[in-house]
Structure formats: structure tokens, C-alpha cells
Amino acid sequence: MNNFKLIIQHNSLRYSGISLPTGIDACFNQLNIEKPICFILLDDEALLKMNRELLQHDYYTDIITLDYSDDQDYTHSEIYISLDRVAENAKNFNVPFENELHRVFIHGMLHLGGFNDKSEEEKEIMRAQEDHYLALLRST
Numbered sequence: 530m531n532n533f534k535l536i537i538q539h540n541s542l543r544y545s546g547i548s549l550p551t552g553i554d555a556c557f558n559q560l561n562i563e564k565p566i567c568f569i570l571l572d573d574e575a576l577l578k579m580n581r582e583l584l585q586h587d588y589y590t591d592i593i594t595l596d597y598s599d600d601q602d603y604t605h606s607e608i609y610i611s612l613d614r615v616a617e618n619a620k621n622f623n624v625p626f627e628n629e630l631h632r633v634f635i636h637g638m639l640h641l642g643g644f645n646d647k648s649e650e651e652k653e654i655m656r657a658q659e660d661h662y663l664a665l666l667r668s669t
Contacts, residue, residue, distance in 0.1 A: 532557050534567040534605070539612050544570065547612075550631050552669030553638075556662045560642030563598040565605040568634065573613040591615055592633050594640040608637035628663075635662045 535549055547570065557566070571579075573589050580586045580593060591614035597603035610633050619629035639658050640646075646655040 532562075532565045534565070535570070536567065537570045538575065539570055539572050541572075541612075544612050547630070549634070550666050552666040553634065555665055555669055556635060556638055559662075559665070560638055562606075562638065562641045564603070566638065566641065567605050567607050568637075569607060569609045570612050571609060573611050576609055576611040576614070579609060589614055591618060592637050594637045596641050598641065606641050608634070608641075610634075610637070631663060631666055632659050635659050635666070638662070 533549055533553065535547070537544055537547060549568070576591075576593060577589050580588065580590050583593065583595075589611065591611050593609045595607040595609070597606045610630075612630075615630050615633055616626055619626045622629065636655070636659055639655060639662070644651070644655050644658060646652045
């Protein structure tokens with residue numbers, strides 16, 4: 530997994546054992562992502578601050594993806610994830626936390642692979658791709 534780095538910057542010890550899923554390399558390769566990825570796992574308030582400062586959005590989000598594939602000043606792209614949002618979404622969708630976290634990992638990677646989710650049609654495509662890559666993770 531030399532294409533990935535995982536940084537946990539959440540103050541709760543319950544998240545200290547999180548690791549990347551073993552099949553994530555297969556997703557990376559199939560998506561033809563150009564640069565390594567640094568996943569940074571945060572709390573709600575830290576990601577809200579980023580959302581306000583970087584995107585001028587004043588609301589909580591589960592993920593912010595920074596695609597530096599065309600920027601020679603960066604050696605990697607960055608995916609910021611709120612573990613608080615992931616936990617809340619897992620509860621709301623009645624799925625295990627790990628499944629939701631894997632979906633969010635993949636969601637960020639899909640953005641790096643060129644997928645968007647602004648329109649309803651794009652959201653449907655994104656969801657289908659998430660399901661495809663989740664199945665790939667489970668099969669490895």
C-alpha cells in the first residue's frame with residue numbers, strides 16, 4: 530500500500546485502530562489515479578472549518594477531496610474525512626461504521642478518478658461506482 534498514507538487526527542481513542550481496507554490498491558489501479566493519496570481523518574469541527582475556508586460552505590460534510598494530480602508542487606492528493614459524519618451516516622443508514630467508512634474512502638477516490646456528484650445523474654453514477662468498488666474491496 531505504498532500509494533497511501535493514513536493520518537488520524539481525531540481526539541477519540543475509539544478511532545485509533547482504523548486502517549485502510551486491503552483491497553484499496555485494486556480500486557486505485559482501476560481508477561487510474563495518478564498520484565498517491567493521503568487520507569486524513571478528522572472530527573466534525575475540523576472539517577467544517579476546512580469547508581468554510583476552502584469552499585465557502587457553512588455546513589458539515591463527510592469528505593473533502595483535494596485533487597493535486599495536475600499540480601507539480603504536490604507529491605500526493607489529499608482526502609479529508611470527518612469520522613463523526615461517517616459514524617452519524619452509518620447510524621442513519623443502518624450500516625456498520627466500517628462499511629460507511631470504506632464507502633467514503635472510495636467516494637474520495639472516485640473524485641480523484643474524475644467522477645463528480647453535483648447533478649442527480651452524477652450522484653446516481655457515483656453511487657453505482659461506489660457499490661462496484663465496495664464489491665471489489667470485499668472480493669480481495
